[in-house]
Amino acid sequence: MKLPISPPVEPMLAKSVPRIPTADGMTYEPKWDGFRCIVFRDGEEVELASRGGKLMTRYFPEVVEQARRQLPERCVVDGELIVIQRDRPDGQPQLNFELLAQRIHPAASRVRLLAETTPADFVAFDLLALADESLLDQPYPHRRSRLEAALGHVAPPMHVTQVTTDPATARRWFDRFEGAGLDGLIAKPAELPYEPGKRLMFKVKHKRTVDVVVAGFRWHKSGPVVGSLLLGLYDDAGVLHHVGVSASFPMARRKELLDELEPYRGAGADHPWVHGDHERGQRIPGGVSRWTGGKNLEWEPLRPELVVEVSYDAMEGDRFRHTAQFVRWRPDRKPRSCRYDQLDRPVRFDVDQVLRGDPENGGPTSGPA
Template identity: 80%
Template sequence: MQLPINPPVEPMLAKSVAELPTGAGMTYEPKWDGYRCIVFRDGDEVELASRGGKTLTRYFPEVIEQVRRQLPARCVVDGELIVIRRDGPDGGPRLDFDLLGQRIHPAASRVSMLAEKTPADFVAFDLLAYGDEALLDQPYHRRRERLLAALADVVPPVHVTPVTADEATARRWFEIFEGAGLDGLIAKPADLPYDPGKRLMFKVKHTRTADVVVAGFRWHKSGPVVGSLLLGLYEGDLLHHVGVSASFTAARRAELLDELAPYRGDVAGHPWIHGDHTSGQRIPGGLSRWSGTKNLEWEPLRPELVVEVGYDAMEGDRFRHTARFIRWRPDRDPRSCEYAQLDRPVRFDVDQVLAGDPAPTA
């Protein structure tokens, strides 16, 4: 592969901000919830590089085929791999991060099967090289113009992300695109060069809070202190494991162990010790292909503690990402911590998002 930019290249990143950035020339685009992927193509040679520099090439043969069909013969394109679920129980189509995660599998036969059953789309949002020309030093608005010209004829499952410079449109997108499984918005200054690995863009994500039951914990690898709290929500009489809260300082991990101590005994009737996946209950599991050799054993706690946590979104019936510890809620009855409290976005069609500006103007 002989391109003006060759792998490995760290993608340019975004820093989190609480409010939508504004200013002359600022543009906004959807934040896709998938795998960040830089595509390198030199003729028939194609490499799909992940954010961490690891190759994704062997896991997405159908994307390789589409790159050869639709992208310029020599180019480097930054974008996102996504999987769209079209047969969801509560409407669709929408992004499905769980289905995307299942695509990373060591068995070639399963990779081939999943490429057919749950094919990935590629959403392009930046052009880093074209032909023999590197574009990293060019301002973003020029790279966007070059991207639109280079990918003018692509058709699904290859897309160019929609972009708007209108603040009001961006705010509409932020409100409604979440219902299609998207993650928020990315804001880019017009004159922004592409600086690999640097957080020069901005991202705005949804933030919410929920009161959840603390029904267990995992030890931290550094020693006998708390690594993460295991969180639960009730659905009728079933307590489901919905995620973890884990970002604590070393001092706070030690304090948490003392705070949890009164709840570590008399757990014979714990709802997860006797839980059953076959009944539809989510319970903490052991090792998986995603965790590798990481120890996921956990310690049960009597489900009597309630904590308020911050979260950005749900993935099905669990938190999509690690929840943020806010405060203990001794005033809350654990059995009142149900799914009904959660703020669920209105469903929205991801195909409309990919088609351009589908947001209603009401």
């Protein structure tokens, strides 16, 4: 490839903030829940690069083909790979990160099949180079204007993300777009150049808390301390489902947790996850998969008597989308009271409306040029 910017290039990143930031010229856009991807195109040559310089080109042949058809002849575009699930029971198209994750598969035949059955879309949100010109040093409003001019003609499954400079519109997006599976908001300061690998943007994500049952744990890879807590919620039928893990602890805290869990160890064969109630679709902790490689996922059951409050950002079906964060023990709560009906479910929203930038979404599709 003979481009002014060549892979690997680390994408510019965002740092988490607790609330939507405001400043003159700040631009806001939806935070897509997918794989960050920088597309490099030089004629027929196309590469899809993720964070860390890993190439994803072989896993998304349909995106490579769309890049050849729709992107400028020579360009570098920053964006996100997403998968939209359209066959949902409620008929509402929504992002599905789990389906996207399944696209990373070692078998070429499986890659081809998944490209047909769960094709990915690409959402562009920054332009890093065009023809022989690098735009890294240009302020963001200039790069956005060039992006809209260069990609204004693209059609699904290629998209240009909508943006706004109105904080009130950004707040409405933050509330409404979660129902389409989006992650929150990205805020970009007005004169921001593109600095690879630097956390110069801001991200605001949805955070909630819920009380869950601690029904098991996994050992840490470094030794006899707690690696992760296995979390559960009861459904209306009284079945305890595994909903995720809490795992981000300092080493000293991992040792303390082992002492705190000691009274609950030694659960017998009647533990609700030892055998599983498959007839009622019970979720139980899994084993080794292609995502974990050779990682030991054996777990130790605990008597399901401990309740912990955790924070989480969103649900993927009936489990936490990402690792939940430990908040505090809840000795005042009874385990059987930890049910799915605690969860704050977002209002359903059509992801296609977000991609189209429909006026009824609450604001303009772009800020002033």
